[in-house]
Amino acid sequence: MAGHDSTTRKLGKLLGVASLGLGAPMLIKPERVSQAAGVDDSASSVPVIRMVGVRELGHAAGLLLGSSRWAWTRVAGDAMDLAVLGRAARERDGNRRKRALLAAAAVLGITTLDAYTALRTRRAKTGTKSADALRLQASVTISQDPETVYRFWRDLSHLPTFMYHLQSVEVMDERLSHWVANAPLRKQVEWDAEITADVASERLAWRSADGSDIPNSGEVRFAPAPGNRGTEVRVQLEYQPPGGRAGKVVAKLLGEEPEQQIRDDLRRLKQVLETGEVVLSDGSPAGTAARQQLKQRPAQPLPTTDKS
Amino acid sequence: MRANCWMGTKKVEVLEVPDPKILSSQDAIIKVTSTAICGSDLHLYDGYMPTMKRGDVIGHEFMGEVVEVGSGVRRVAVGDRVVVPFPIACGACWACERGLVSVCENSNPNAGMAEKVLGHSPCGIFGYSHMLGGYAGGQAEYVRVPFADVGPLKIEDDLPDEQVLFLSDILPTGYMGAELCDIKPGDVVAVWGAGPVGQFAMASAYLLGAEKVIAIDRFDYRLDIAATTGAMPLNYEHTNVLEELKELTAGRGPDACIDAVGMEGHHSSTALHTYDKVKQTTRLETERPHALREAILACRNGGTVSVIGVYGGMLDKFPMGAVVNRSLTIKAGQCHVHRYMRPLLDRIRNGEIDPSFVITHRMSLDEAPEGFDIFVNKEDSCNKIVLTP
Numbered sequence: 001m002a003g004h005d006s007t008t009r010k011l012g013k014l015l016g017v018a019s020l021g022l023g024a025p026m027l028i029k030p031e032r033v034s035q036a037a038g039v040d041d042s043a044s045s046v047p048v049i050r051m052v053g054v055r056e057l058g059h060a061a062g063l064l065l066g067s068s069r070w071a072w073t074r075v076a077g078d079a080m081d082l083a084v085l086g087r088a089a090r091e092r093d094g095n096r097r098k099r100a101l102l103a104a105a106a107v108l109g110i111t112t113l114d115a116y117t118a119l120r121t122r123r124a125k126t127g128t129k130s131a132d133a134l135r136l137q138a139s140v141t142i143s144q145d146p147e148t149v150y151r152f153w154r155d156l157s158h159l160p161t162f163m164y165h166l167q168s169v170e171v172m173d174e175r176l177s178h179w180v181a182n183a184p185l186r187k188q189v190e191w192d193a194e195i196t197a198d199v200a201s202e203r204l205a206w207r208s209a210d211g212s213d214i215p216n217s218g219e220v221r222f223a224p225a226p227g228n229r230g231t232e233v234r235v236q237l238e239y240q241p242p243g244g245r246a247g248k249v250v251a252k253l254l255g256e257e258p259e260q261q262i263r264d265d266l267r268r269l270k271q272v273l274e275t276g277e278v279v280l281s282d283g284s285p286a287g288t289a290a291r292q293q294l295k296q297r298p299a300q301p302l303p304t305t306d307k308s
Numbered sequence: 309m310r311a312n313c314w315m316g317t318k319k320v321e322v323l324e325v326p327d328p329k330i331l332s333s334q335d336a337i338i339k340v341t342s343t344a345i346c347g348s349d350l351h352l353y354d355g356y357m358p359t360m361k362r363g364d365v366i367g368h369e370f371m372g373e374v375v376e377v378g379s380g381v382r383r384v385a386v387g388d389r390v391v392v393p394f395p396i397a398c399g400a401c402w403a404c405e406r407g408l409v410s411v412c413e414n415s416n417p418n419a420g421m422a423e424k425v426l427g428h429s430p431c432g433i434f435g436y437s438h439m440l441g442g443y444a445g446g447q448a449e450y451v452r453v454p455f456a457d458v459g460p461l462k463i464e465d466d467l468p469d470e471q472v473l474f475l476s477d478i479l480p481t482g483y484m485g486a487e488l489c490d491i492k493p494g495d496v497v498a499v500w501g502a503g504p505v506g507q508f509a510m511a512s513a514y515l516l517g518a519e520k521v522i523a524i525d526r527f528d529y530r531l532d533i534a535a536t537t538g539a540m541p542l543n544y545e546h547t548n549v550l551e552e553l554k555e556l557t558a559g560r561g562p563d564a565c566i567d568a569v570g571m572e573g574h575h576s577s578t579a580l581h582t583y584d585k586v587k588q589t590t591r592l593e594t595e596r597p598h599a600l601r602e603a604i605l606a607c608r609n610g611g612t613v614s615v616i617g618v619y620g621g622m623l624d625k626f627p628m629g630a631v632v633n634r635s636l637t638i639k640a641g642q643c644h645v646h647r648y649m650r651p652l653l654d655r656i657r658n659g660e661i662d663p664s665f666v667i668t669h670r671m672s673l674d675e676a677p678e679g680f681d682i683f684v685n686k687e688d689s690c691n692k693i694v695l696t697p
């Protein structure tokens with residue numbers, strides 16, 4: 001079950017509450033609603049509005065209890081309402097016509113948000129999953145030439161300064177290194193890795209040694225950015241734990257939003273290469289980190305007892 | 309130290325919080341001598357800015373004395389008197405190199421949060437939500453200032469705080485609002501919002517050669533202050549703004565329109581005001597863009613709409629038809645303060661502008677909650693409040 005991002009989920013819940021707010025009066029006081037929409041002159045308006053009310057409560061239930069994907073049912077409902085109100089306005093004049101048009105305008109406003117939310121549910125995705133591997137990718141542009149960026153990365157012991165899930169990378173020789181990662185729920189995960197491709201200023205690839213707990217591989221490409229804007233850095237990481245538990249294992253290693261984590265890693269790489277340091281604030285005293293962003297401390301200076 | 313903290317919607321409190329410390333070699337600690345309340349702070353106060361947290365130290369307009377610097381700081385030293393620009397900028401990224409400091413690519417550690425709402429992340433800002441960095445702000449006795457070699461402007465002569473404090477935000481903001489209009493001789497410029505930002509936009513429009521500037525608001529006391537810049541006041545509760553602007557320009561419409569109101573606009577038609585207020589309260593839209601809609605409709609064909617009022621997310625009923633069919637240009641931005649500070653300091657020194665004309669209230673930092681209350685309700689003819697710790 002690919003979950004939607006938190007904004008989409010929030011929008012979904014919000015629309016759910018709105019549906020509840022719209023639906024309830026339609027069931028309790030359909031006459032009032034009919035008057036406001038300028039259709040109180042039609043005998044069928046009250047039963048129709050009651051039906052719409054029932055439909056709104058259906059949207060509410062779907063959105064509040066189920067997935068944001070229920071926003072699509074709202075889009076369909078909006079289209080219906082717009083058609084009805086449009087006809088109502090065409091057939092009326094004076095004050096009633098004005099009220100029907102106003103109601104239609106209001107519905108149109110809501111439709112935009114409904115459609116936006118619904119579309120987001122389609123777009124949300126996290127990583128590409130094949131049967132038993134998880135591939136993550138991210139990219140960033142850095143105002144330094146490819147050689148500088150490559151050289152920084154090529155010294156693998158630098159990786160933990162911007163890849164927060166790594167505790168250390170010990171370089172053994174030109175090809176071999178030993179990686180230690182923090183795994184929040186377990187003690188630590190370690191593996192040996194070897195460099196499998198190395199083209200100066202262009203490309204670097206590595207792979208964990210056979211028999212690692214979490215078989216993984218990675219590749220980073222460096223290319224000059226157009227218009228003298230430095231270097232385009234593109235990273236791809238692949239995890240192939242045995243038994244198809246890729247999603248689970250990676251979530252433990254990288255958190256709930258692994259792709260966001262990789263993007264944050266690259267953001268820190270950019271900060272380090274452009275400004276010399278990882279950028280810190282009071283709310284994020286450890287710097288850019290997906291996990292941190294969810295649990296912000298207030299934007300107040302740290303108490304002195306804390307080590308900074 | 310004492311600091312003004314956001315404690316929830318319509319609630320700020322001056323509390324005892326820890327003193328800031330150097331976190332990075334490029335930081336400085338400033339002892340604040342003057343700080344101000346900005347219209348932007350009202351968006352936080354009224355609860356319309358997402359990602360605020362109880363206890364956040366707010367405030368982004370401040371100046372003071374450097375009391376500590378990190379090991380890597382070269383251009384300011386302990387004892388220097390400085391004004392600090394509200395956008396935090398690294399000075400090294402692609403955007404900073406081009407002077408677009410308010411979209412610095414490195415200064416927002418919470419860029420991932422901002423991306424979700426805004427697509428890409430702008431810079432970090434002092435005391436202005438977690439989405440914009442989670443930095444403690446300047447309505448406090450002390451502030452940690454990152455990238456101290458990039459932002460703070462040294463004030464080496466004896467100009468009083470009140471004349472230079474607004475270099476931190478609203479004077480450059482108003483100036484940029486006018487600069488975005490690309491003013492040509494003969495141009496008529498209309499400014500929505502006769503608050504301090506609008507008032508500086510009006511003064512700047514004249515500095516940049518506008519023929520006539522029109523000030524639009526509903527508070528006569530603010531329009532009176534605006535009139536001291538030479539602007540012609542228009543109270544939108546007493547006239548129909550669109551008609552009046554057509555009349556004043558013999559049908560053309562103003563050559564440029566500046567929105568210095570932002571997301572909490574007010575509308576004289578109760579129905580329309582209620583429509584947006586309800587949607588904003590239920591978070592179905594985040595803005596009440598009355599001034600912006602009107603500015604777009606008023607602007608002459610082929611003219612420019614400059615948006616310096618702050619918006620936070622999504623808005624409804626945007627007159628895109630007018631923009632496209634009438635070839636309008638919309639320009640906007642959080643102010644790129646750094647690039648205007650020095651030239652504007654020169655103008656202050658030369659006596660071309662004395663920014664202290666906007667100040668109506670001087671209070672102590674401890675009185676900040678009372679200050680927010682009168683500023684948000686526009687009571688006691690409040691135009692701009694300066695706080696001293």
Ligand SMILES: NC(=O)c1ccc[n+]([C@@H]2O[C@H](COP(=O)([O-])OP(=O)(O)OC[C@H]3O[C@@H](n4cnc5c(N)ncnc54)[C@H](O)[C@@H]3O)[C@@H](O)[C@H]2O)c1
Nearest residue numbers: 347348481501503504505569570573574616617618642643
């Ligand atoms: N872009 C930037 O970098 C930047 C910097 C500082 C402030 N701002 C923004 O500028 C805006 C103004 O700031 P301020 O300090 O002057 O605030 P303020 O609250 O003192 O002034 C706003 C004024 O707008 C008026 N107004 C409201 N609705 C109006 C309407 N429909 N038509 C005309 N006027 C209307 C109000 O009566 C008030 O006088 C705010 O949105 C603030 O966030 C932007």
Ligand SMILES: [Zn+2]
Nearest residue numbers: 346347348477
């Ligand atoms: Zn401000």
Ligand SMILES: [Zn+2]
Nearest residue numbers: 398401404412
């Ligand atoms: Zn920068």
